[in-house]
Amino acid sequence: MPVFAGSHFRRLLDLARRDRLAPLYLFIGDPQETLEKAGRIVRIQEEKGALCERVDLEEVSPEDLRSLLVSPGLFGPRRLVMVRKAEILAQHKEQISPLLEPLGSGTVHLFLLASRFPEDHPLYTFALERGALVPLHLQKGRARFLAEMAERLSAEGYTMDRQVAEYFLSLVGEDYAHFRNELEKVLLYAGEKERIEKEDVEAVVTPAPETYSYLLGDTLLEEGAEAARGLLRRLLDQGDPPLVILAILENYFKRLWLLAYLFRGREDLLRETRFEVFQRTYAQALRETWPEKVPSLLERFPPYAAFRVKRHLFGLSPGFFPEVFKALYELDVSLKRDFMAPEKAFYRFFLRVQELGKKF
Template sequence: MPVFAGLHFRRLVELARKDRLAPLYIFVGEPAEARDKAGRILSVQEERGALIERVDLAETPPDTLPALLSSGGLFGPRRLVLAASGEVLSERPELAPEILRALSPGGVHLLLLAREFPEDHELYRFAEEKGAVVPLALQKGRARFLNELAERLSAEGKSMERTVAEYFLSLVGEDYAHFRNELEKVILHAGERETIRREDVEAVVVPAEEAALFLLGDTLLEKGPEAARGLLRRLLDHGEAPPRIEAALFTYFKRLWLLAHLVSRRPELLRERNFENFRRTLENLLKEVWTDKPPALLSRVHPYALFRLKRHLDNLSEERIPEIFEALYELDAALKRDFQAPERAFYSFFLRVYHLRGRAPLKEGSADRPAFAGALPGSGRGF
């Protein structure tokens, strides 16, 4: 059995239902996801009378694993041993021969969970040849859980339109446990209805912290102040602190400003509809504009987030963005100096920013331009 990823993992579960088990499975990736995937094989075998044992190698000396695998008779029930923190074994290569000898009779099967595992390790090579390697998180962004989402919906007799699925995945982020929890909530909320709608997602899904804060800027620019206020209320209701929301908005618009600067250097970026072409152009442009080290706000975010972010520049010119930082300065003052209620202060900010879309920038000296114009990051004024 070679490497099993994505939809191919289902084959391992089907084989387990037929008592066709590999001596060694290595699940490489996030612990919660690895435990969930391995648990599907365990549950199938438990129903068929197999004995299940669990051990965490971060808490139990790894030297004891060969003895644990060797215990039990040849003619007893089949045993499956789930070993968490398997990455510990990558530092103990001398244990590999003992572990493989313990697995050779065939009465016991090892499911090893590891955050990462070297491909040149003896256990990994054995799993590739005679066992199964299950790599997790091969993709980033919303594509990571796409197969899992389709599989779970199919099992529950549910469906989602593509746009709703993309919206759901954009909210839940890349934490597997959060993804599973929010998916269960959406399925339950839909009840007897087969099709899960966007309203179901909006009603019950709590966005991942990073996704929710990032989404606030998106919601404001795309749907307007009322929709942004609705999301703000949900963030506040779930205990999000106003200073963190304010800081997230600052980061969001700083990132948008930097992206606008790049677009001004390479206007075709704004019109590019193919993500791979956008990613390659962006990568080259970052090296061209910042030869030493590009800003972390651009280099540490997945390019897909920037690919989606650029759509807001159709209605918001680079020249207008400094006025957003002026509005942020006012927001900060309203919260910290004037002690305004958070919802009122943020809503005023939302109204002002949304009003900037599609308008020409105010000229210096205009009576409508705030007196604190220029209070931008790094200027010594502001936050």
């Protein structure tokens, strides 16, 4: 079998549905992602009656793994063995031949899940020539998530605009497990719809903690103090400490002030409505404005998030931000020195920012 990367992984699923399995699958990449991808093949076969045994090489030895492969199946002719931490096998080249012998029977299939694996290893060669090699780390960051989304949406019969996909990614952050869970929620919510809209994403996605750093500020500037208080209650109810929320707001307005500085003299970038064009120009503007080092608050800020929040900068005068930071200082004092009830203190701050928005 060839290398199955990216969208080609779909072919492995189709083959599994037709009971055509490779003797050895070698998944290489993020542990969560390898487990999820291998699990999709395994679940197809389990629904057909196959028995799957799951082991971790930090808990069993290579000798025990071989015993597992040669032992007779109890519940049918087809047996699957899924092995996590398979990179440990790279240290045991002398014990590999006994592992490969049972794979020729056609009744046992080995799934190796590794974060990395040497290309000169016999297992890698076997997977490349006679099994299935599935590298999952060819793309990094958002490109990897976008490719995964495109594959899942196509497989499930859905479509989604690029801007909606970017919005979804800006909410879920960079943790693969959270990305996968939230994508499943969106697909389930969409039901029989063919096109997934922004409203579907907003209805069910739980933002990653770091994305609240702009959602709370966005809500305040766009929908006003009352809507911001609603989101604040949600944060407080789920146990977020008031001082953490304060830090979130401080970072939000620091970031917005930095963006105001970045867009100064770049009116065309500020008014750009096409995200693809904005993304390219924005990256260049960051490098030109801070050639030595981009401020950390902007360095990891998703481009689509910057594209969204820039709308708050239209018509704001330079005097807005100093006044906001005065209000943030008063909020800090209210919480730390005066021990004011958090909701009351934050709501007073929200009302002040709302007034400043009208003034400036």
